Each structure stands twice: as structure tokens, then as C-alpha cells.
Amino acid sequence: MSGTVRVRFAPSPTGFLHLGGARTALFNWAFARKHHGVFVLRIEDTDVARSTEESVGVILESLKWLGLFWDEGPEVGGPYGPYFQSQRLPLYREYAEKLRRAGFAYECFCTPEELKARKELVIAQGRSWRYDRKCLHLSERERQAFLEEGRKPVLRFRIPEGTTTFIDMLRGEVTFDNDELDDFVILKSDGMPTYNFACVVDDALMRITHVIRGDDHISNTPRQVLLYKALGFPCPEFAHVPMILGKDRTRLSKRHGSPSVTYYRDMGYLPEAMVNYLARLSWATGEEEKEIFTREEIIERFSLEQVTKHAAVFDLDKLNWMNSVYLREAHPERLRDILLDILKRHNVVRDEDCTPEFLEYCKKVVLLMRERVRYVAQILEDAAYFFKEAYEYDPQAVEAVLRDSGVPEILRVSFELLRDLTPFDAPTIEAAIRKEAEQRGVKAAQFIHPLRVAVSGKKVGPGLFELLEVLGRERVLARIARTLRFLGKE
């Protein structure tokens, strides 16, 4: 190939950005960056019934969150715009008309109902259905009659005889018998183009050199190749990347948990972890035994030849692990802000609660918890006690550590000890508690475990002394007192 590499990601705005779409976008982006090419974003909104503006917003937002910035497309423009298919209608009509005049396409007046009926009949006979070309040779009179009836025609592409072969960059030659393809619609009765047609016109006009998309498009490719030929456009290279499946090996969907990028953002996954994980699904670098890659490292190493051909199962465990790796490296302020967003969304705090002191507190909480969670929202799931004085006592923790008859005494002593301790920091607290335990001839653990349950309601969590420091004297004393009352009541 000559000239600049130009690739595109072309989502249809009918919902959120799906992980599969995100991965396709990522491969396109990485390929473009690797080859110093151009990454185009095009919105395929020709389905007026399902496309929404909110969805466009969500998709752009998701892409930006992942750091997959496009060089041409919505918001940034470019020389081959517009980048919304709904704004390119005259173009499709022009090329459709060209095809019709040249005999590559013809009008069809069959209604969906008629087609359905004929299709069922054919299938009932055990044959496979292809459009029966009823309208291929309509006379002008028949055509007028249909028009007078008020029918609006669609335009169908006439599939030629023979076979169609294309080169897939991952698989090599793929051939289809044209008999398998039927005369598909290129212009709907409302004048909108269909996917295959708009896609080809746009890819050609936008000078796309490499079409990188999910392998569910393999069977569309021969139709598109035929269109390129009929239109006299040069064919781009094709690379069909494998799909992402759920645990049950079916297409990833809501049934497998949420497949939307924004869901993971909202749960407190980091975009660089997401990008890393998605890249590693279906792609590996060869001999190099390495899992963690920055965006730059992905770009440096990326190659379509190293993309696998088989579908990949989305493994939340591994994403979680990878995210936890990034969590430990992230800037505390960044994690704090993510935590704050989550707390607000769950109505745990309000905007006015976010004082400088509280921000500082959240930062400390994040620093303490980030090694024990896999995503930021897990802090709220596992350690809501940081934000709620009315935290609950885990029955098992109560049973296992607070039941001992010596516990109230231990808590009372601790209360006294901590009330006057300065400074109220982890080393000082630790020294004091260990000393007290030693003087009483008991293990430090005799203090540590009851205190942890007392201030958090749980028997697992951060190191006790750090936990006490972060909670601060005021909360700690109040919580010990609360636990004493709780035990007294029982």
C-alpha cells in the first residue's frame, strides 16, 4: 500500500459503547498510531428509529475516557466530513443512482409482508431463501402502478454470477460463492442507505486503507467487495478481529454482567487498565512474557499479525487483577476523586460535605484500601464504615472476636489509652498498644482483633494501627464506646 494509513471506527449510536466495540476501536487506534496514520471516527446513524443523540454522547465520552482520541470525526472535523452518516444522505443517493443507471441496482416494490410470506414458503419447502428477484425486470407500467398504489421502492444491488474473494489480513484468502448472497437492499424505502452500502461509500470517500472490525462482519465483506467493484472504488485491506464472548461462550451481553465501558468507569476501573486488558484479549507480543503494557508500549508492539483468530472469553478475574495492579500505581488524588464520585452517586456524601478535611480523609482511605480492592467502588462495598458511623457489626466477627469475656475490659483500657495519646498516629498507637499488652502479659493480638471489630464491625481490613490513625481519635473513641454499649445490650 502507498500513502498514509487511514483506519476508522464506525459505531452505531444505539446504546452504550460495548467492550467489543471498545476493543475494535482500540485495535484501530493502535494500528493507526503504530503506522503514523489517521484514526477516523464515523457515526453510523442511518437507523433513525434506534439512533439517539445521548448514545452518541456516551460513545464519544467512553472513547475519550479510554484515551482513544480520534484524528477526524465528530467534534474535531476533518477533510472528509461530515462524519455522521445522517448528514451524508445526498452522497449515498448520488452513488445509488449511479449504480441504478449502470444496471448494478434496481428498484424493488415488494413489501416486508410480501417478502416474509414468500420467504416462509420457501423455507417450508426446505430450501434456503434468497430474494427471488421478483422486481428485477419490472415494466414501466408495473412500476407506475406500484407508485400509484403509494408504494415506496427500495433499491437492491444486483449480485453478479461467480465467486467473490478477498484477503483478510489475519486469515488470508476468503471466498464466497455469489449464489449465497442475495440482492440486498442498499437504499431503504425511506431513502436511507443500509449499512453495507453506506459503509462502502464512506470508507471509499474517506480514503480508508484498512478496515479493522469484528469478525461478525466477515459475511458482509463479499457484499461490500462487490459494491467497491461496481462503484469503481479501490478495495481497502480487511482485518477481522475476533469477538469477545462471555463465560458461556456466547456473544458478550448484559447477561454476563455489564458489557458497557461506562459501567467499568463508574465502578472505578482505570482506563489504562481497561485498555491494557482489552489489548491483551486476542493479542500477545510473542516471546515477551509480559502482561502490563502502557498505551505507548501497546502502540510500539502492535501488529495485526499477532492478533489471534479465535474468539476470546472475557475474564473479569483477570481484569480485576490488572486493575488492582494499576490501582497501586495511581496517584492518590486521582483515586480520591474517583472515590468521591462514587460516594456522591451512592448518596453517601453530598457536594457540601466535601470539605478540604474530608478530601484529605478520602485520600487516606484510598491509600489504605487500594491494595485490598480490585476497583474503587469496592471500597464502599467492603469498607463503608469509613463513611458511616452507624456501621453494622458482622455477626461472624462478633461471634469470633467480641464474645470473649475479656473484651469489654480490653476495649475500656484501649479507650483510656487512646483518649490521651499524642500524636494520634500509627507508630505511636502501635507502641502504646503493644506496651499495654506486654504489661498485661497478653499478646498484642488480644487488643488488635477486638479493636478492629469495634471500630469497623469487620474482622478483615487494613492494618489496625493505620486504620485507627486514619479514622482519627474522635471517631475511634466514639466507636469504641458504641461497641461497648452494643456489647452491654446483648
Place this chain on the structure above:
RNA sequence: GCCCCCAUCGUCUAGCCAGGUUAGGACAUCGCCCUUUCAAGGCGACGGCAGCGGUUCAAAUCCGCUUGGGGGCGCCA
């Protein structure tokens, strides 16, 4: 049903194209160590070439068939 694609541990994969490896790594799981719990970390274990035929001195690697999985067959994209 028809067509297309695919096939290495439970999962993601290296190795395959240029046959000869104790088939490597990561996640998960399970042990042990460390330790105030959890987590992290260290060490270790478990676990795989879908099956059958060929070609070959030699097959995870090349070929064929079977089986299994996925995708498509819209006036959706």
C-alpha cells in the same frame, strides 16, 4: 437448514508460517512462607496440544476428515 470463520491448561495466551521444546507465561484455584486480620509479596502445586487418520526417522506444528465452538443468512449496524 445453508454459508463463512475458528480450535494449546478452567480463562487469556507463547510456541505453529520455516516439524525435533521437560509445551513457556499470566489470571483463577490449592498449599507453604511472611504476618495483628485481609490484601500484597515470595516459593511451590494442580492443569493443556478436541478426536481420528495420513505425510515424515520425527507432528502441538504440514494435510484430510470428524467433533466442538462462534458468526452470518433484516428496508439492524
